Amino acid sequence: MDMVMPQGVLVLNRFWQAVHICSVRRAFSLLYLGHAQVVDGDGQDFRTFDFDRWQEASQGYEGEDAYHTIRFRIRVPRVIVLMLFDRIPKKEVKLTRQNVFERDTFTCQYCGEKKERKDLNLDHVIPRDQGGTTTWENVVCSCIPCNTRKGNRRPHEASMKLVKKPKRPKLRTFLNVQISRNGPENWRHFLDLAYWNVELSD
Numbered sequence: 646m647d648m649v650m651p652q653g654v655l656v657l658n659r660f661w662q663a664v665h666i667c668s669v670r671r672a673f674s675l676l677y678l679g680h681a682q683v684v685d686g687d688g689q690d691f692r693t694f695d696f697d698r699w700q701e702a703s704q705g706y707e708g709e710d711a712y713h714t715i716r717f718r719i720r721v722p723r724v725i726v727l728m729l730f731d732r733i734p735k736k737e738v739k740l741t742r743q744n745v746f747e748r749d750t751f752t753c754q755y756c757g758e759k760k761e762r763k764d765l766n767l768d769h770v771i772p773r774d775q776g777g778t779t780t781w782e783n784v785v786c787s788c789i790p791c792n793t794r795k796g797n798r799r800p801h802e803a804s805m806k807l808v809k810k811p812k813r814p815k816l817r818t819f820l821n822v823q824i825s826r827n828g829p830e831n832w833r834h835f836l837d838l839a840y841w842n843v844e845l846s847d
Contacts, residue, residue, distance in 0.1 A: 749786035
């Protein structure tokens, strides 16, 4: 299969609660194995499709977001629902490099400049050897020049200031950043729920 336009796919548990964003390849694998169905609709009315029915529904589709095989063309699903998985989404998100970049919108928290991912790294506001911890409140996105300038010091010791105080992101804000960067509008129906308005923990 050659993919024309790669996109992430929103994954729902069997209660239709968003639990993950997976690759298109993974979504098709789950769909083909019968572990998931495609969810398609306009925000008011939704229908589900297994692999064969989704393949049939894709016939005649002329959009660019499709896979091509020798025998058929199939639309890339935007949302899938797992048939067996019923775990409730965690109220937390892992503290990872990517998640800190997302929280800080790929902006250096010292100079305020937005950078490419390759030009960014992470900085412990209070250095670890001074008792600083690896937590949402002490790790920020930093450009390489600012990180080098700060070195193994606290910001005030390097005559630097933070653009804003780092804090644990609220889940709604965090997901909205990811959606606006990675996802289509129709994901919002499954994410813009009171359930998601909870604060994350480390």
